[in-house]
Amino acid sequence: MRELKIRGIVGNSILILISVLMISFIFMPMLVGAGERQGQYSIAQSMFDMNTITNALGGNSLYYIIAGAFMIAFLVFAVALLVLGIISLVGACLDKPALSMAISTRTLSLIAAVVVSIAIIFVAVYHQNIDLTTTTFGYGLFVELAISFLAIGASFTAPTKAAFKSINNAK
Numbered sequence: 001m002r003e004l005k006i007r008g009i010v011g012n013s014i015l016i017l018i019s020v021l022m023i024s025f026i027f028m029p030m031l032v033g034a035g036e037r038q039g040q041y042s043i044a045q046s047m048f049d050m051n052t053i054t055n056a057l058g059g060n061s062l063y064y065i066i067a068g069a070f071m072i073a074f075l076v077f078a079v080a081l082l083v084l085g086i087i088s089l090v091g092a093c094l095d096k097p098a099l100s101m102a103i104s105t106r107t108l109s110l111i112a113a114v115v116v117s118i119a120i121i122f123v124a125v126y127h128q129n130i131d132l133t134t135t136t137f138g139y140g141l142f143v144e145l146a147i148s149f150l151a152i153g154a155s156f157t158a159p160t161k162a163a164f165k166s167i168n169n170a171k
Contacts, residue, residue: 026043123137
């Protein structure tokens with residue numbers, strides 16, 4: 001039981017940290033303008049100020065708008081992971097297996113990784129349809145993808161309710 005408690009505390013603490021990083025990395029650039037259209041367009045700008053950015057960047061902005069919509073979904077999943085991680089951490093600290101949200105966090109972290117991968121694909125398609133010399137990929141999406149994989153690892157570290165039940169039944 002002590003091992004499961006430690007796994008729950010460590011896994012959920014890391015998941016909370018990673019969720020905070022997922023939310024804070026939203027301010028990293030999704031696209032970086034070069035040449036005449038210099039400027040960095042962060043993921044947050046891309047999500048909430050799409051009209052201005054698409055007017056500035058021009059052509060085939062639909063792909064960029066779709067990528068921004070996927071990043072809005074990613075932000076929602078990151079906030080949900082933060083909340084579920086806090087609930088699970090409280091449950092692990094108080095020895096309340098009923099509060100274990102391991103299955104939910106595993107599912108959300110996997111979905112978040114898929115969502116940010118799809119956003120990268122749409123930004124790549126957008127990037128292909130515009131002049132490559134004026135706009136380049138920002139590193140924000142790739143950092144979000146990497147941190148999503150860390151969230152998957154952290155969520156699989158935390159034990160599930162079934163693991164707690166199997167230990168209690170073995171006693």
